Amino acid sequence: MMNETLGKIHFVFSLIGFNLAFLPMHKLGLEGMNRRVAEYDPKFATLNLVCTIGAYILAVSTLPFIINAVWSWIAGPKAPANPWNGLTFEWLTPSPPPVENFDEDPVLTIGFYDYGLENPMVDVPLSVPGDPALSAGPSSVLRAEPDPAVAAHPDDRQE
DSSP states (O other), rough: OOHHHHHHHHHHHHHHHHHHHHHHHHHHHHHTTTOOSOOGGGGGGHHHHHHHHHHHHHHHHHHHHHHHHHHHHHHHOOSSSSSHHHHHHGGGHHHOOOOOOOOOOOOSSSSSSSSTSTTTTTTSSSSSSTBBBSSSSOOOOOOOSOOGGGGOOOGGOOO
């Protein structure tokens, strides 16, 4: 696992550096600055300085990432099988994955859009007999037929 604090530092500096480097270029283009010139018109100097500072910040923002990657590789904790509690099939395979990704047919026990439910890892059957579901059982939002209790149209709801 990578260090989350270093990851957040990397993200913030990358976001600031990227926007400082590239957003002013749009304004420069609208003001008529040519590309690939040896000397800039003095009226573009301030925005070009902002772009340069942003490019340096963007370059420096890679240092926390490199430090984080090297530290995590050498001394970081081992990642569990599903570190972010993902609900899709790629998180059901072991690491490293077997030749065909799964030793046996995987069973998705919950819908992949049901992430915010109170207890998402409850063992729900893949579908209810006689009522095919696109994902996991009666509580899923992806049922083949709409659930009257949560129907999109207010007139169709049953309280």
